[in-house]
Amino acid sequence: METKQETIRGGQFLVKQTEASNVFTPEDFTEEQQMMRDAVKEFVDREVWPNKDRFENKDYAFTEEIMGKAAELGLLGTAVPEQYGGLGMGFVTTMLVCDYISGATGSLATAFGAHTGIGTMPILLYGTEEQKQKYVPKLASGEWFGAYCLTEPGAGSDANSGKTKAVLSEDGKHYLISGQKMWISNAGFASLFIVFARIEDDKYITGFIVENDPENGITFGEEEKKLGIHSSSTRQVFFNETKVPVENMLSERGNGFKIAMNALNVGRIKLAGACLDAQRRVITEATKYANDRIQFKTPISQFGAIKAKIAQMATTAYVDESAVYRAAKNIEDRIAIRISNGESHQDAELKGVEEFAIECSILKVAASEDCQDCTDEGIQIFGGMGFSADTPMESAWRDARISRIYEGTNEINRMLSVGMLIKKAMKGHVDLLGPAMAVKDELMGIPDFNTPDYSELFAEEKQIISNLKKAFLMIAGSAVQKFGQDLEEHQQILMAASDILIQIYMAESAILRTEKNADRFGEDSQKHQIAMAKLYLFNAVEKVNAKGKEAIISFAQSDEQRMMLMGLKRYTKYTNFPNIVELRNAVADKVIEENGYCF
Structure with missing residues (x-):
């Protein structure tokens, strides 16, 4: 068992440097996990994808039938320990199953998620031994839903x-x-x-x-x-x-109330996982259509406006995948550490997930909004046909919409992510005060005008990530100092701070995944992933700049405002701007060549 991440706690990504070698990526799936992924994909391609019209026509009995078939494969009991009739798989594998079973239709995704998550886990995590023995085997086997x-x-x-x-x-x-x-x-x-x-x-x-x-x-x-x-x-x-x-x-x-909140923590990261294959399938269908659709004697996939859409869709899918599996492995490792320290599986899983509640909220917001944007662009690539129920884009767009509402609305989750981080800091679980004071001292000092060495892969990008973290600490620290316990009443400032936090976690996850894979597989094999990581970071910097400015001018005044705006400018600065059009075209050309999502 890996022990490198024993010191990582929820929310610490903001103040601790994470080494690329310490993050888990989909390229790290074991042979067993790859077999599980392929089995789920085969099941969905055989049983679900060809029958999308039945799901759209409110065939509730068919959803129940498919759930029964999933149960026969053991998919409803992936996370259930063997003594209660499940497969006893780790957290990453349960995320993987949730990911790949959810992409074809939101109807099955919701039924599966409700049953395996909030329908089963509360008993498994909070039930007495008698309750677990009586009910969990029936739920794991699909005898009961x-x-x-x-x-x-x-x-x-x-x-x-x-x-x-x-x-x-x-x-x-x-x-x-x-x-x-x-x-x-x-x-x-x-x-x-x-x-x-x-x-x-x-x-x-x-x-x-x-x-x-x-x-x-x-x-x-x-x-x-x-x-x-x-x-x-x-x-x-x-x-x-x-x-x-x-x-x-x-x-x-x-x-x-505690049961409900902890069930939602698990539900949030699982929902983020459920948004992944939905994006992959939309990207693939949109790309196939763009390659086949001829206008002005040219496939529309060759037009720059369409390439920009395909590149953005692929980028956010790649980034979401990077962040979801990074957090899933952090949770799995934390559970393993607690079990090795003598805790029951029940307590270890509860506390392991609760530890990363901040990341769960971040992922829920990011993936659900990226999935909605992806399906929206999918409709746009299909043009008029995208608006028709005869194509898969229309139902994908409608199904994606609920993801921003359930498991806690995205507005609630935005405020929770910052609120939980501040509470962790007050409990001493995450040291925000020290780094925030260091940022304040840095702003009062003389800037370093030396030109840094950015010759290594992602050297500048990692410096930018570090600076974005300083921007968050500067804004959040000043807001806490100004409002104290009343900060939660200033929801728009919390929302802006949360958007900064989200961009930091997602961008860093993509960079760390790509750096790890470039190191072990060679940079040339990762050139398109490098392009996506750089493209996402550029957009993240722009969002941090906009949201940071919105927050600063809303609560800071006079000299403090001027100093913080100068700091924001410093912390969102590029030395070498990436060529955005070139990056987009490189990503899009690869997806177009492969006729679908291929990363």
């Missing part, structure tokens, strides 16, 4: 404000649950629900494991009419004094 009942008409992002009640029966043997839940994925075919309700006037909600029994006060609304994910069963679920044995309480009384 799971669903998660948290959201209510008046409780969305504010999850703890739910009105559903759990009242202890007179004989003390059952809780009687009454309330309304909405937007419940898999509701139409679920055998088991994770339900959150409030006992008496408790401050926090409590989790329960509830078996689906229509004779036990459980009724359903009609299937929701939705913009996308048409064959994902989404219904309201009504509980009317539904009897739940007291032994089916999940974890302790009042622990429901």
Whole structure:
């Protein structure tokens, strides 16, 4: 087992230099992981992709059928330990399965994610041994499907404000649950629900494991009419004094909010993974169309405007993939370290994922927005045909839209990423104060006018990443100093700071992956990946400059404002600007030549 990353903790990417040799990349997949990836791809290409029209025509039974076939391959139990009927795979492998099973249609992606994630993991991570033995094998095998009942008409992002009640029966043997839940994925075919309700006037909600029994006060609304994910069963679920044995309480009384939040951490990084193959497939379909579509006696793939789109789509897909698997391995390593220190698998996985909650939020925002942009450009490349339901772009665009909403809206996740980082700093888990003071001292000092040596691969790019981190520390540090505990009330400044944080993590991930692969496979083999890493960083610098300026002029004044704007200019400076058109063309030409995504 690798031990190089034992010192890495969530959020420390901002203040610790990460060596390229220490990041995990998709090129590091083991032979077993490659076989798993190929098996999932083959399954999707055989069973799912040719039947996209059935998913678009609200064939809910077909979604259930495909879930059953996935279960036969063991895919529903990838993350479940062997003693509960699963495959007992590591976190990276579970991410890989989620990635490749999710690309063909959002309907299956949602059903799979809801079942294997929030429908199963709360029991696995918070359940008693008896609960796990009773329920998890049925969920892992696909004998039962799971669903998660948290959201209510008046409780969305504010999850703890739910009105559903759990009242202890007179004989003390059952809780009687009454309330309304909405937007419940898999509701139409679920055998088991994770339900959150409030006992008496408790401050926090409590989790329960509830078996689906229509004779036990459980009724359903009609299937929701939705913009996308048409064959994902989404219904309201009504509980009317539904009897739940007291032994089916999940974890302790009042622990429901914690369960919900930790389930969302896992869901966020899994959702980012689910956006990866969706992008790859859109890029491939759009490229094939662009190569075949002749206008003005020329394939439209040869036009610069189309090349720019293909290059951008490929770049963000590559970057997202780099960041998702970097974080997944960090989580897997942290889980392994905790287990080696004597913790149970249950506690180790809980804490391992929670440790990287910042990265989970970052990835959820970045990948979901990149996926939406990718599908939007896919429609544009198809032109008028892209607007037609006869092509795969239209459904891909609609399916992508939900990703920015569930598992916590992107606005919530933006604010969470910065808020959690500041809390970690206050607990002493991430030293932000020291680096922030160093940046302040640097700004007060005399700039270094020497021309640095940028002869090595990515030497300037890594210096720029270091400077972008200084820009974040400068802005976030000053904002914390000015607003203190009230910072969370200044949401627009938090959002701007979060966008900077996101760009730093994503750009650095791509650079580190590419540097590692160039070192071991040779620079020439990675020339297109080098181009994508440089292209993404250039765009990241532009975004950091814009968001940094927006934040600075919104809370700083007079001399402080002038000093911070000068600092921002210094920290977003290039010595040697890359030729953006040249980089785009190099990437696009490779994708066009290969007739699809090829990295």
